[in-house]
Amino acid sequence: MQKLRTIIVDDEPLALDLLRSILADIADIEIVAECSNGREAIAAASQLNAELLFLDIQMPGVNGFEVVKALQSDVMPMVVFVTAFDHYAVDAFDLHAVDYVLKPLDAERIGRAVERALDRLKSGLDLSFKTPLIGAINDISERIGADNPQQKTSDNLSDGMKTKLLVRDSGVVKVIPFEDIDWVDAAGDYMCVHADGETHVIRSTLRELMSKLDDKRFARIHRSTIVNIERVVSITPLQKGGSLLHLSEGETLKVSRNYRESIRSLFQ
């Protein structure tokens, strides 16, 4: 049986020690990276082809939720959140069936989380792991942002707005011109719009969004991923026909074998 390629992320060195020590006793786990902040976690997850991510939520710089939002849904590993105390989050995790473990860590509880991950992998269901995660994260940000006055996003865009996207982040509506979008990935009913180093979550489907976006500029590179081809600075071919796109913002996206033709035609 192949071991689960696992990344562990926590900003506290002792917490990382404990997680490593507990996972060392579980035969199905192979730790491929240890990260002490969200930035390192994003880099590791998009390069190491990991299957499981133990992710602390409160971290300096990029927190656990932002790591999830930033990762391409097509290469998203299974995530187990690690948190000390946050009843908002725990409620939302339960609601969206997102796995989490509480600090202080319990070896038995972590064992169960690993078993559950193995089951999901074995069941072979073609599910996006990002969907429930984004659902939970969106819930939490809505609950926290509930104190702020909510503004309604207008669906009836005027002519001038046809080349811009409206996104709502904790009660504030931001306008994002299409050309500022670096890439977009879908997670169920949600779309993660990555622009200017930030990730905005909107409710939409990939088809809906594709119909609005200029197809000369945006290309589908995976089942759930669209990229702004003007952001691509280099391409690394992979063995099985896929490839990696490196964007000007430093992100790396995976291109599926099925979409390599469309990419090729766009660059001709």
Place this chain on the structure above:
Amino acid sequence: MVQANIHPLVQSLYRNTSYQFWLLQLVGWFGLALISFLSLTLWYDQQEFNYIAHTLLQSLLGILVAWPLRPLFHYLWNMRPLARLINTALGVLVCSGVWTVLRISTFMALTDEEGLWSDFGGWLFGSIFIFSCWAAFYYGIKYYQLLQEEHETLLKVAGENKEEQLKRSKAETVAHEAQLKMLRYQLNPHFLFNTLNAISALVQTKDTDRANSMIVQLSDFLRYSLDNDPIQRVSLNEELKALKLYLNIEQTRFGSRLELEFDVTAAAEAVKIPSLILQPLAENAIKYGIAPMEQSGKITVLARLDGDFLELEMIDTGKGLALSNAQTTSEGVGLRNTKDRLQTFYGEDYSFKLEDADVPGTRVYMRLPLEKQVI
């Protein structure tokens, strides 16, 4: 004031002005009869029964004639002074006239003496004198009663006021204490669970010495924060000991990411301050200054005396106010609580400043009076 052990009859006499009136009537008129007997009857040597009977009879007639005066004076009570004086004099004159006629005619009938009508003026003079006295007594007593009544009401009102004031100041003290209790330091559960997780890590990796020292530090810190009465003051020295427990634990958790510096003068250490006033500030410094930074940071605590004031400073090397979000929508519950507690303790005599430090970071500055206290 009426005393409880007085006989009920006397009590009702005291309260009921009608009883008082009739008692005074009897005493007055029969007193007059007695004086009349002792002076006139004896003087003129008229010791026969009829003369003595007349002395008593004229007192009885006096009571009857004076009877309407009471409702009349009662009626006059609310008139203006001059009108009252004139009407009173008229009443006195009429009663005196009637009484005189009754006295002379009964005297003549009882004693068979005749030709007394020629002495009418003398008899009338005596009558007017007596009824004037009656009127004077009536008004005098009435005024006295009124004064008494007002005095009692005044005393009662004053007593009630005093009681009210006492109640109010008591309520204020209770509200004050309740406020302080409400603003007391709340243990941060996030800190507690993360610390327990760190201890668990030390146990798991068999680092028993550090695990043990963490447990002891955590226990001491919990004891200090849970045992502490929010109304009590502690010396800055004690407060700093607790703060160091907390910051040392955080240092163990964050490893090389947290550096600490204390600069406290010996004179400042003895000053009494509200307990756990620095704790929320240190938690803010960690939460907004140190925790969000990937690289290492430093927290500096300064304390010194300046005249009659204690100056306290806590500086972190975080991103500063604008970037740390500590100030955006709410300035943090901990910070507001600290300010409210200072306000409750010191009124307006303290200052509290939250500002960007010279190097990137946040600086909290407090200036607290040494002696002055509100409660």
